[in-house]
Amino acid sequence: MKVGLFIPCYIDQFYPQVGIATLQLLQKLGCEVEFPQGQTCCGQPMANSGYEHLTHQCNSLFIKNFADYDYIVGPSGSCVLHIKDHLHDPAAETAATHIRERIYELTEFLTDVLKVEKLTARFPCKVGLHQSCHGQRGLALAQMSELVAAPFSKPEQLLRMVEGVELVPLDRQDECCGFGGTFCVTEEAVSVKMGKDRVADHVKHGAEVITGTDVSCLMHMEGILRRQHAGVKVMHIAEILNQNIHEQANS
Amino acid sequence: MNRQTADHATLADKFNEDEPRVDWHDQTLWWVRAKRDKMAWSIPEWEQLRETASAIKLNALGNLHDYLVQFEQQAIQNGAIVHWAADAEEHNQIVTGILKKHGVHHLVKSKSMLTEECHLNPHLMANGIEVIDTDLGERIVQLAKEPPSHIVLPCIHKKKEEIGELFHEHLGTPAGNADPQFLTAAARQHLRKEFLQAKAAITGVNFAVAETGEMVVCTNEGNADMGAHLADVHIACMGIEKIIPQRKHLGVFLRLLARSATGQPITTYSSHFRQPRPGQELHIVLVDNGRSRQLGREDFRNSLKCIRCGACMNTCPVYRRSGGHSYHTAVAGPIGAILAPNLDMKDYADLPFASTLCGSCSNVCPVKIDIHQQLYKWRQVLVKEGYTTAAKTAGMKAMSGVLSTPAVYRTAGKMGRWVMRAFPGMVNNRLNPWYKQREMPAPPKQSFSQWYEKNKKS
Numbered sequence: 001m002k003v004g005l006f007i008p009c010y011i012d013q014f015y016p017q018v019g020i021a022t023l024q025l026l027q028k029l030g031c032e033v034e035f036p037q038g039q040t041c042c043g044q045p046m047a048n049s050g051y052e053h054l055t056h057q058c059n060s061l062f063i064k065n066f067a068d069y070d071y072i073v074g075p076s077g078s079c080v081l082h083i084k085d086h087l088h089d090p091a092a093e094t095a096a097t098h099i100r101e102r103i104y105e106l107t108e109f110l111t112d113v114l115k116v117e118k119l120t121a122r123f124p125c126k127v128g129l130h131q132s133c134h135g136q137r138g139l140a141l142a143q144m145s146e147l148v149a150a151p152f153s154k155p156e157q158l159l160r161m162v163e164g165v166e167l168v169p170l171d172r173q174d175e176c177c178g179f180g181g182t183f184c185v186t187e188e189a190v191s192v193k194m195g196k197d198r199v200a201d202h203v204k205h206g207a208e209v210i211t212g213t214d215v216s217c218l219m220h221m222e223g224i225l226r227r228q229h230a231g232v233k234v235m236h237i238a239e240i241l242n243q244n245i246h247e248q249a250n251s
Numbered sequence: 252m253n254r255q256t257a258d259h260a261t262l263a264d265k266f267n268e269d270e271p272r273v274d275w276h277d278q279t280l281w282w283v284r285a286k287r288d289k290m291a292w293s294i295p296e297w298e299q300l301r302e303t304a305s306a307i308k309l310n311a312l313g314n315l316h317d318y319l320v321q322f323e324q325q326a327i328q329n330g331a332i333v334h335w336a337a338d339a340e341e342h343n344q345i346v347t348g349i350l351k352k353h354g355v356h357h358l359v360k361s362k363s364m365l366t367e368e369c370h371l372n373p374h375l376m377a378n379g380i381e382v383i384d385t386d387l388g389e390r391i392v393q394l395a396k397e398p399p400s401h402i403v404l405p406c407i408h409k410k411k412e413e414i415g416e417l418f419h420e421h422l423g424t425p426a427g428n429a430d431p432q433f434l435t436a437a438a439r440q441h442l443r444k445e446f447l448q449a450k451a452a453i454t455g456v457n458f459a460v461a462e463t464g465e466m467v468v469c470t471n472e473g474n475a476d477m478g479a480h481l482a483d484v485h486i487a488c489m490g491i492e493k494i495i496p497q498r499k500h501l502g503v504f505l506r507l508l509a510r511s512a513t514g515q516p517i518t519t520y521s522s523h524f525r526q527p528r529p530g531q532e533l534h535i536v537l538v539d540n541g542r543s544r545q546l547g548r549e550d551f552r553n554s555l556k557c558i559r560c561g562a563c564m565n566t567c568p569v570y571r572r573s574g575g576h577s578y579h580t581a582v583a584g585p586i587g588a589i590l591a592p593n594l595d596m597k598d599y600a601d602l603p604f605a606s607t608l609c610g611s612c613s614n615v616c617p618v619k620i621d622i623h624q625q626l627y628k629w630r631q632v633l634v635k636e637g638y639t640t641a642a643k644t645a646g647m648k649a650m651s652g653v654l655s656t657p658a659v660y661r662t663a664g665k666m667g668r669w670v671m672r673a674f675p676g677m678v679n680n681r682l683n684p685w686y687k688q689r690e691m692p693a694p695p696k697q698s699f700s701q702w703y704e705k706n707k708k709s
Contacts, residue, residue: 009654012699013664014692019699035703038657046654048608048627050634051647057655137610145288146566146614148297172281176568180607185684187260187605189267192688193572194607197277223689 003031004069006103008079008215009041015215021238022075022106028242029114036065044082048181052086059089059096067095071113072103075238077135077213080105084139105139106238107213111154116161123243124164128207129156130198130221131174132214141213145174155213155237162240168205175201179220195224203232210234259605263573277571279407284565286514287615294506304503305619308556311461311494312546318461318494319537325464329526331533339369342538346371346453346486347378349534353484355380355451359442361468361475362386363455364402364559365488365538367581368594371453382453383445385474387438394421400575402582403512403561408574442474452478454524456489457558458504459535462497465525466535469508469518476522486534487524491542492555504558507617511560545593550628554589556618563612563622569605578602585612589625592633600638603629661700668694 003026007019019035026033042062043055062083066072074080083103089096110116131153135141142153159165178184178194185191199221202210210225210232212218218234225232267273291297311318323333336342342365350358358375360366360382372393375382384393388405392398394417399405406414415429424437454475458467466487468475479485495504501521509515527533546552564570564584575583580591580599585606591599603626612622633639653663671678671694679686 007699009660009664013668014694016695016697016699016702020702023703035700035707037700037704039700040657040660041654043654046647046651048630049643049647050604050630050639051644051651052631053635054647054651057651061655061657133607133609133611137614144611144614146611148291148294174611176607176609176611178568178607180609183604183607187263187569188684188687189260189264190569190572190605191607193267193270193273194568195689197274197572219692220689223685223691226690227688 001031002068002070003033004066004072005033005035006042006066006072006074006079006083007035007039008074008076009039010219011075011215012039014219015236018075018215018236018238021236021242022073025106025238025242026073029110029116031114034069039065042079042082043086044079045181047082047086055086056089059087060092062087063089063092063095063099066099066103067092070102071109072099073106073109074103075106075213075236076215077105077132077139077141078216081134081138105135105141105213107135107155107158108139108141110241111157116158119158119161119241121161121241121243122163123240126166126168126206126208127159127240128168128170128202128205128210129153129159130177130202130210130212130217131155132212132217133174133176135213136174142174155211158241159211159237162243165240168202168207170201170205172201177217177221179217181216184220191220192224195220199224199228199230199232203230207232209240211237211240213237258579259573259577259601262577262579263569263605266574266577267572273572275410276408276574280565280571283404283513284562284615287511287562287565288514290510290514290516294510300503300507301617301619304507304558304617305556307495307500307503308618309553311496312492312552312555314496315491315494315546318496319491322459322461322464322494323537325462326535327464329464331464331527331535334534334536336536336538336540338540339538342369342488342536342540343371343374345536346488347375347380349484349486350375350380350451351378353450353532355484357381357383357449358451358453359383359385359445359449359474359478359482360453361455361470361478362389362405363453363488364581365455365490365540366453367399369488369538369540371488383442383449385442385445385472385478386470387435387472387474390438390442391417394418398576398581400583401561401564402559408576442477446477446481449478449482451484451486452482453486453488454479456487456493456535457508458495458501459489459493460496460498460501461494463525465498465523467501467505468522468524469505469520470522471513471515471519473520476520479522479524480528483530484532484534485524485527486536488536488538491537491539492557508558508560511562511615511617541594545590548593550632551589551593551625553620554586554593554622554625556620557586557590558618560617562615562617566611566615567606568609568611569607573605578605585622585626586620589620589622589629592629596633596636596638600633603627603633661698664698668696668698672696
């Protein structure tokens with residue numbers, strides 16, 4: 001099984017440790033992983049701002065990078081959802097369709113394709129799980145609180161395999177953090193207020209670390225936590241699932 | 252740049268100046284959302300009910316012409332007088348014409364978002380006709396000279412103390428009394444007088460049944476009934492999308508409406524109006540006002556399924572923290588943001604952007620409108636139609652340029668991270684909206700791609 005590792009631009013530039021953890025975790029679980037160099041961005045920032053028509057070149061580039069893999073896996077529900085919903089190229093539609101059908105967010109790849117039932121990770125910590133909206137409601141990584149339907153959560157299922165992780169309950173299990181792409185600057189006041197409220201829910205319930213499947217949401221909450229000197233850290237779920245070998249990677 | 256583009260953000264910014272009030276607003280509406288959840292969970296077939304409602308509305312919209320004609324025939328047979336209005340202005344003229352014909356200078360009106368959409372009240376006032384809103388929440392905002400901030404809970408943005416002050420000023424209640432029960436009793440006394448004196452009553456319409464020509468009006472206060480039953484002239488104003496094919500379909504919609512809206516099993520009054528009582532005139536005004544145009548927009552026609560429950564507002568994390576008035580349109584919140592651009596793209600170009608696209612709205616919608624997807628699609632339309640700023644377009648083109656060429660992206664990334672490390676002041680300043688209330692991410696020495704280049708063989 002050849003896996004193409006899709007590392008979104010802001011992870012590449014600001015959170016390389018998330019890319020490293022994702023790569024190592026997939027390798028540890030037996031995948032043959034390649035990171036095609038020449039990746040930039042999925043095009044989502046433009047598309048969500050109303051400029052989907054400017055994403056053609058991003059699309060062509062994405063298809064060129066990932067057409068040859070059995071699976072494409074990325075540690076970001078939001079970017080994966082964008083590709084799943086919007087990757088098209090009239091010149092390479094077969095390849096685009098292949099990618100749309102074979103792209104997975106990391107946790108769903110672990111639970112649904114690799115069918116991981118056991119992890120050897122250890123992370124003794126009180127953890128708050130932030131359900132990022134695009135992963136949760138868009139990719140159905142977890143049941144949505146609005147629906148009258150049986151609960152499930154793919155990220156939670158994996159976190160429960162990590163020794164020592166104590167998941168804290170939240171008052172609002174899946175409220176949006178307010179990042180929202182360019183919304184975070186165009187609607188600064190509401191975006192920050194949403195982020196402050198989301199963070200407060202985790203802090204109130206004693207979370208020492210806030211984790212999630214999307215670095216964008218975590219980056220937004222981290223910015224707020226650091227401004228508040230809250231002492232609560234954010235970590236991408238890959239970093240926790242990969243915890244036991246994480247230190248070797250840094251050495 | 253058109254004047255309105257920044258409006259939601261500007262108004263929301265203002266709303267957020269009083270953070271404890273934002274907390275109060277957010278928690279009040281979240282409480283309604285929680286009540287809705289509880290009620291939904293009490294019905295095991297809830298999701299099937301939503302699916303059914305959505306399908307009935309799809310049928311109604313797909314055959315709207317036939318159902319409207321059928322409704323008109325039935326209504327005329329029942330003794331009603333039916334009017335057709337192409338737009339808000341024609342609607343207002345029809346209503347004013349009826350009132351003038353009967354020499355009515357004073358009337359009562361129960362809640363009708365359509366008349367808000369058409370700005371009927373100012374039109375009536377300009378014609379020397381006094382209109383008293385009889386829904387308690389609407390009466391409160393009317394006294395405050397404000398528009399409703401929510402389609403179901405018009406004065407949800409007001410605290411009881413503020414309502415006490417308004418009532419003291421306008422209804423003569425004792426200063427400083429903010430007891431909800433006392434204030435409600437005072438409003439009841441005040442409105443009773445209005446009901447008894449009114450020669451005409453306007454009501455909205457929640458559902459119009461094509462099969463029977465009857466209309467159903469849902470209220471918790473019985474104010475629509477009080478008005479319609481006492482007045483000589485009853486004018487029911489409705490958007491043409493309010494049609495449902497058969498009476499039996501009410502069994503689906505009435506179960507969904509109040510549960511979604513306020514977390515009640517059903518509204519206190521679900522009143523059926525079929526024919527005028529002897530001596531009364533019943534007028535029905537069927538209003539298009541852009542609905543046919545929206546029906547013709549394939550991506551957006553589903554928005555006409557809306558039954559105006561307000562659940563999308565209660566669940567919307569942006570609405571709860573920006574207030575209904577920040578949407579500067581009669582129907583606020585996520586549904587308003589997909590309806591308003593159809594009325595005027597220029598004035599409402601900002602609204603589809605007042606969302607994180609979290610998708611909660613689509614999940615609570617009792618008729619399964621894909622609200623957040625339509626927000627995304629409106630953004631594409633608005634940009635293509637030119638309702639955006641030149642600066643934004645230039646920025647997006649530049650971004651697209653950088654992201655389309657890996658070498659440029661790599662260099663820009665390296666430069667960017669280097670700049671952030673070397674000159675933090677360049678990004679960490681108050682002109683950067685991110686930095687105003689948030690720290691920037693700490694720039695790492697190397698990107699993931701650089702790390703991978705060095706480590707891939709190890």
